[in-house]
Amino acid sequence: MTGQLTFDELGTPLRETTFVVFDLETTGGSHETDAITEFGAVKVRGGEVLGEFATLVDPERGIPPEVVALTGITEVMVSSAPRLDTVLPAFLEFAAGSVLVAHNAGFDVGFVKAACARLGYPWPKPTVVCTVKLGRRVLSREEAPSCRLSALATLFRAETVPIHRALADARATVDVLHGLLERVGSLGVQSLEELLGYLPEVTDAQRRKRTLAEDLPHEPGVYLFRGPSEEVLYVGTAVDLRRRVRQYFTAGETRRRLREMVALAVRVDHVTCAHSLEAEVRELRLISAHKPAYNRRSKNPHNGWWVALTDEPFPRLSLVRGPRDGALGPLRSRALAEDAMHALQQATGIRPCTVRIPARSPSATPCALAELGRCGAPCSGAQTAAQYAPAVAGVTGLVAGALTDPLRLLETRLLDLSAAQRYEEARTDRDRMSTLIRALDRGQRLAALARIAELVAARPDGAGGWEFAVVRHGRLASAGVAQRGVPPMPVVEQLVASAETVFTGDGPLHGAPPEEVAVILRWLDRPGTRLVRTSTPWSEPAYAAASWRHWLERADHARSRLGHWGK
Structure with missing residues (x-):
C-alpha cells in the first residue's frame, strides 16, 4: 500500500474517470493469425453507465468448431456482419479519451493494437487497467483461488453472468471492476494515478521517486531526467509537466527500458513552453544535443536516408546520409531508400549501374542490364550525354514536383505485369512505387514550407486565446500566446521582433532538420490553424505526388486485402 497523497497530488479522481470496459470474441488466441468476431463495450463513470457498444464482426475466415461450441457464434451469424475495417x-x-478496462487485458488490447496496425490506424496509447492483475493484487488466494471472470463475477455478485459473448462479459467485468475499486478505495486509493501505482509491478523504490515530480509546474513543456553524473538520461514532452512525470512512477509505465531509466534518475529538470508545438521542437533539439541513452531517437542521430544524383557526366542515383540540392528524402531506413531508388530507376531510365563513365569516348562492354532493356548502355557509347539527359531531367522534375509522367510509366508497367499474371513482380513494383510516391509527397510538402523565409501562424488555444508560431525556413524561430482578452497583433509583432535568426543551408530543406519541419507542418495542418502572414505565398505542387494519393489508397487496400496487384 502506498502512502496517502495530498489533495494537490490526487490527480484524476476515480469517480470522475471514464472507463470503457470491453471484451472481444475471436477465432483463436493469436492476434497475428486469428480474427475478431465480436466487440462488446460498456462506458461507465462514477458508477453510471454512459453507453454501450456491441456488434458482431465478419472475420472473413472460418470459425473453428471448438470456438463455435464455446461462444455460440457461428459463421452464419457473422456472414452479414460488418467487417473489421x-x-x-x-x-x-x-x-x-477513456481508460480501457478488460479482463486479461493483454489479450483483448493485443488484438485491437494488431487491428490498428493492420488497417493503418495509429494506436492512441490509452491507459489500460487489467481486472485480472487488479484482482490478484487486491484479493487473497483464500478469498479468490481463481481470478477467472466467472469466479470474480460470482464473488462480486455481478448482475450479468459471463457467457463468452462480448457484451455480456463486458457487463460482468463492469461489476467486477466496481467491486475491486471499492476494495482499493478503503485502502486510500482514490485517483487513477494511485490505482496505477497500486498495481504490483511498481516497486517501493519506484514509488519513492515520486518526489522528483513535486517541484514541476502544471504547464506544458519539456522534461529531462538526469542521472547521478548530471547526464541527460531521457527527454520528453508534456501538456502538464507535473502530471506526466509522475506517471513514470506508477504501474502505468510498463516499458522495461524506461523503468530502468527511472531507477537511475536523481533529478528531473524542465523547460516550460508556450504551447505543444514549442515543446515538441525543443524536445527534438534537446535529443539532438544530448543524445540521451534512453531516447530511441538517439540511436539514429542522422536525418534519415536521401536519394541523390551523382555529380558526373552520366549521373546515377546514390544513397546518402545528408541532404543535397535536388535529393529525394528523407526516408527513415536504407531499405525504403533502396525501394524508392529502384522505382526511380524504372520510372526514368536513369542507369542502375555504379560504373563511373567518362565524358569522352566511353567504350565499356554493356552489362546484362542493357540486354534486359533496363539501361541504355551509355558506358558503351550507345547513349550520348544529350540522349541520356532526359533521364536525369525525369528524376529532377519528379522530385521537384514539376512532372508526374514517370509515375504513369510505372503504373502502366504494373498493369502489364498483372495482365500477364506476373503477380510477384507486380507486388514488388507496387510496394516500391508506393514508397516512392510517399517520399515524393512528403518531401515536396516539407520543401514547400522550408522555402518560406518567414511564416506566422495562429491557433485557438481552446480558452478564447491564441497560440502563435513564427517559422523561418521550416524552423521554429519564436512561439508565444495571447490569452483571452489580450490584443493578439502586438503579441505577434513582439514575437517576430524577438525571433531567432535562421541561417539557411544546403538541400531541399535549406538546412532545416527534417523532423522539425515535419512537426511544424503537422501543427499547421491541424484544423483551426490560421496564417497571419507569410513573406511569400505558401504553395504546394498539388498536381505532383499529391495527386497520386488516391492511387496509394487503392494500393494499400490491395495490399491489405489481396496481397498483390490487380487480382
Missing part, C-alpha cells in the same frame, strides 16, 4: 474506427471513437 468498419467496426474498428467506430470502437476507437467510442473509447476515445
Whole structure:
C-alpha cells in the first residue's frame, strides 16, 4: 500500500474517470493469425453507465468448431456482419479519451493494437487497467483461488453472468471492476494515478521517486531526467509537466527500458513552453544535443536516408546520409531508400549501374542490364550525354514536383505485369512505387514550407486565446500566446521582433532538420490553424505526388486485402 497523497497530488479522481470496459470474441488466441468476431463495450463513470457498444464482426475466415461450441457464434451469424475495417474506427471513437478496462487485458488490447496496425490506424496509447492483475493484487488466494471472470463475477455478485459473448462479459467485468475499486478505495486509493501505482509491478523504490515530480509546474513543456553524473538520461514532452512525470512512477509505465531509466534518475529538470508545438521542437533539439541513452531517437542521430544524383557526366542515383540540392528524402531506413531508388530507376531510365563513365569516348562492354532493356548502355557509347539527359531531367522534375509522367510509366508497367499474371513482380513494383510516391509527397510538402523565409501562424488555444508560431525556413524561430482578452497583433509583432535568426543551408530543406519541419507542418495542418502572414505565398505542387494519393489508397487496400496487384 502506498502512502496517502495530498489533495494537490490526487490527480484524476476515480469517480470522475471514464472507463470503457470491453471484451472481444475471436477465432483463436493469436492476434497475428486469428480474427475478431465480436466487440462488446460498456462506458461507465462514477458508477453510471454512459453507453454501450456491441456488434458482431465478419472475420472473413472460418470459425473453428471448438470456438463455435464455446461462444455460440457461428459463421452464419457473422456472414452479414460488418467487417473489421468498419467496426474498428467506430470502437476507437467510442473509447476515445477513456481508460480501457478488460479482463486479461493483454489479450483483448493485443488484438485491437494488431487491428490498428493492420488497417493503418495509429494506436492512441490509452491507459489500460487489467481486472485480472487488479484482482490478484487486491484479493487473497483464500478469498479468490481463481481470478477467472466467472469466479470474480460470482464473488462480486455481478448482475450479468459471463457467457463468452462480448457484451455480456463486458457487463460482468463492469461489476467486477466496481467491486475491486471499492476494495482499493478503503485502502486510500482514490485517483487513477494511485490505482496505477497500486498495481504490483511498481516497486517501493519506484514509488519513492515520486518526489522528483513535486517541484514541476502544471504547464506544458519539456522534461529531462538526469542521472547521478548530471547526464541527460531521457527527454520528453508534456501538456502538464507535473502530471506526466509522475506517471513514470506508477504501474502505468510498463516499458522495461524506461523503468530502468527511472531507477537511475536523481533529478528531473524542465523547460516550460508556450504551447505543444514549442515543446515538441525543443524536445527534438534537446535529443539532438544530448543524445540521451534512453531516447530511441538517439540511436539514429542522422536525418534519415536521401536519394541523390551523382555529380558526373552520366549521373546515377546514390544513397546518402545528408541532404543535397535536388535529393529525394528523407526516408527513415536504407531499405525504403533502396525501394524508392529502384522505382526511380524504372520510372526514368536513369542507369542502375555504379560504373563511373567518362565524358569522352566511353567504350565499356554493356552489362546484362542493357540486354534486359533496363539501361541504355551509355558506358558503351550507345547513349550520348544529350540522349541520356532526359533521364536525369525525369528524376529532377519528379522530385521537384514539376512532372508526374514517370509515375504513369510505372503504373502502366504494373498493369502489364498483372495482365500477364506476373503477380510477384507486380507486388514488388507496387510496394516500391508506393514508397516512392510517399517520399515524393512528403518531401515536396516539407520543401514547400522550408522555402518560406518567414511564416506566422495562429491557433485557438481552446480558452478564447491564441497560440502563435513564427517559422523561418521550416524552423521554429519564436512561439508565444495571447490569452483571452489580450490584443493578439502586438503579441505577434513582439514575437517576430524577438525571433531567432535562421541561417539557411544546403538541400531541399535549406538546412532545416527534417523532423522539425515535419512537426511544424503537422501543427499547421491541424484544423483551426490560421496564417497571419507569410513573406511569400505558401504553395504546394498539388498536381505532383499529391495527386497520386488516391492511387496509394487503392494500393494499400490491395495490399491489405489481396496481397498483390490487380487480382
